[in-house]
Amino acid sequence: MSFQRTRMSADRTLMSVIRTSLSLISFGFTIAQFFSHLQQTNILKAGEHAPRNFGLALVILGIGILLVGIVYHVNFMRELRAERTRLMAAGLVHGESSYPLSFTLMIAMALLILGFLAFASMVWKIGPFY
Template sequence: MNKDFTDFETPIAYDRDRFAADRTILAWIRTSLALIGFGFSIFEFFQYLKTIDDFNGKLSAKSPHHLGVILVALGVIFLILATGEYLSFIRKLDQKAHKKFHVSTSLAASLLLSIVGLSLLVHMLITLEMY
């Protein structure tokens, strides 16, 4: 009468593991988005200060700009690594449960935000080179 719920004898066991993986990737998305947003805010704030006459010429250091670029790059790297780990886990899970792989909303959001983050990083690097 005692059932072992670590395998996929019950349909809910597969769903439990799949939803746990989705929660994990969503947590990584949230963390990466915070890093990207904070890095971009720092970068743009110091870009804005350069346009103000009182600060013009006084901000020669690129360190704040570099900090912004590094934070955005870290956010993108973490998101790409987490997406790869998620895909690897889901493929193994689907093989073990003999189910066909399907794209989840979490995966789509992760891929979309990775593309947005990469394009933002390229924009920041191009802008940094111009000044």
């Protein structure tokens, strides 16, 4: 049971990374879109790129945090599975419980794709969010 608790703890850690990166990506995208709208309606001077660059920096930071969190999670789960295999070979762990694909990891990958789409929309003005 300790392996299952450790696995769930790793999923909770990845969920906190998802929460943080989702906040950064969405806030950065919103800032960039809001100030872009202000420039299009001539409320803000055209040519001012500071708000767009700040929003872009937040999106990049969110993507970076998410990438690091995913890599950390995958490496941790590989080590946990290897340790369980070693303990089973030594006869210290009994029982055959499987490690299904992490739903949290799938959500993190989906958010990563959305983050890249938001980045592409902001930089090259392409994609579904343009």
